[in-house]
Amino acid sequence: MGLTNDLFPRWLLLLTALLFAGVLLRAIRQTDWQWLRSEQRIQHCLFGAAVVLGFLWQLRAGLSPGLSIHIFGMTAVTLMLGWPLAVFSGLLALVIVVITGREPLSLFAVNGLITVMVPALVTHGIMRWERWVNFRNFFAYIFFCGFFGAGASVAAAGLTMVGLLWLTGVYDWYHLVHDYLRYLPLFLLPEGFVNGVVVTGLMVFHPELLATLDERRYR
Template sequence: MLGDGLNSGWGWWLCLLLYGSGLLLAMWTAPWRKILSQRLLQHLFLGATVLLIGLWQMRAGLSPGLSIHILGATLVTLMFGWALGVVAMSLALLAMVLVGHLGWEAYPVRGLLMILIPVLVSYGHHLLIRRLLPKNFFVYLLGTVFLGAGLSVAAMALATALLYSLANVYSLQQLSYEYLVFLPLMMLSEAMINGMLMTGLMANYPNLIRTFGAKNYIDGH
């Protein structure tokens, strides 16, 4: 079982408070009626959750609580919105706990670092790009998807290093040499995987992406 390195203390309670509040808000504001009324959307949501589980199985383990793998936060956030993105990733994380790859005590820590922070960064970045730049297919693909994916994993890594150093789990020097040194690789791989998957969806099923309107981004209206 992969431990998390932060299983007690003020850091754990902070993660529980922040992630728990974010998850409750996401479940309260998620468009459940739309999900329940559209079978295709249900299949897409469940398929994205299974995809996340598969991506998270392919990880490179470092010290306890530190690992490198594809998040997929930008993909599910742009597909479904931030609320359903949080729910989908939380279900995938729950599956990791149930199969024994993660302990229950690590759930709120991973929930905050792997789910809530990357999702909010991805969605906030999307809103900023939509407001400041023209509605264009390539602006959405390169600016929102590729750049957003890189920023989401960077936010996760920096938040992990900050939390673990403040909680005295690892020294900042150890985190720099064992974890943050891989940040450029993490950002590039996250951007590429999310970008390739989203490109396929944009080309074939643009109307299924909640934050992407084919009429707006392709026709420029």
């Protein structure tokens, strides 16, 4: 989902820009730059994921004026790269979306926060929980981090967007519930399926591409 029209007041754009900058700074600080420079495989995954996401986000459907939906794919990218690099990859994809005219540059921070950062952080949180519980079956990683993580990340992003639209008075609560929130569960299923299938395929055929996967825990 993404915003295609400038719907928000200036103060909210400034607030989201500050939040965006804070998360981006955190991602920069938590990135192992030496590891990134030395691992061509990770570089290829980062830029390759950005291109795939940039193409995937072109395929969208409009709900209300200025509001569209699309598959995120951020959960699979987060499990591949870790949340800091997933944020960079997602923002590069968002640059592609802006260049192609799908979303305005003025909403880059808002869309970056909703489309990229919230899903990446939610997926990271679920992955940390899965590690903390210390499941010993690799299906737990696939189901909780892949399928469930994707659905939860989209739900969090959708609720964040609805909250912003409601608090600023862009749409009233009745409109948001009847034209968006009641359809939100339908968005979770394809998102969970797409990301879950990608994570399952990588875990079976190329587990080395999942930077967040600790294979020693499932032996």
